[in-house]
Amino acid sequence: MANPDGGVSVKGHITHVIFDMDGLLLDTEKFYTEVQEIILARFNKTFDWSLKAKMMGKKAIEAARIFVEETGIGNSLTAEQFLVERESMLQSLFPTSELMPGASRLIKHLHAKGIPICLATGSHKRHFELKTQRHSELFSLMHHVVLGDDPDVKKGKPSPDVFLAAAKRFEGGPVNPQKILVFEDAPSGVLGAKNAGTSVVMVPDPRLDSSLHKDADQVLNSLLDFKPSEWGLPPFDTPTS
């Protein structure tokens, strides 16, 4: 559980780290929000953060079904049609994806210290490639990447599938989940990681209702605030390195 002051109540000796991608390492959640607002405006409806919270982190088709059902537009637009409609907009936005604050610093630090790191995202391969094309050097530091359309990921977050597949593929895996720290921004992702038995640091968007932070072991405003030594990980060489 998270402390109100953001402190750690569950310390563990972490040996491996799993990163979420959208909204955690890459500032891509804003693209989904933008296109969903455009689509809903056509139906004279508005997109809000309670709906956003239910969609984020999920596989595309799972999020699409929630979108059309919760907004009540399902009779006019199916989940499949919604995905087609938003695709051309997303394809032009994703290549402009930027890193979230502290993402590069933390990935490079853990890699340099020999901590095995990997990615576990709901994004499918085609979107992953568009989003990361300007950041291929940084993402190449991941030992492996597990995508939403991976055959081992039967169900999206909050199912533990993507995190269990990620734990299995480390050298000498499966790694004991108690030794794994997951970084997530989405409520479904935090729950998925807990369902897999790992510890979770949540870095939520400030617009997300704070009641949705409750399952995380630690809640931070930014990756820049992460202190590796609190989790038994090597500290940064200098406070700003």
Ligand SMILES: O=P(O)(O)OC[C@H](O)CO
């Ligand atoms: O947050 P991720 O990386 O699991 O991505 C999930 C979707 O693609 C976006 O919410």
Ligand SMILES: [Mg+2]
């Ligand atoms: Mg995410």
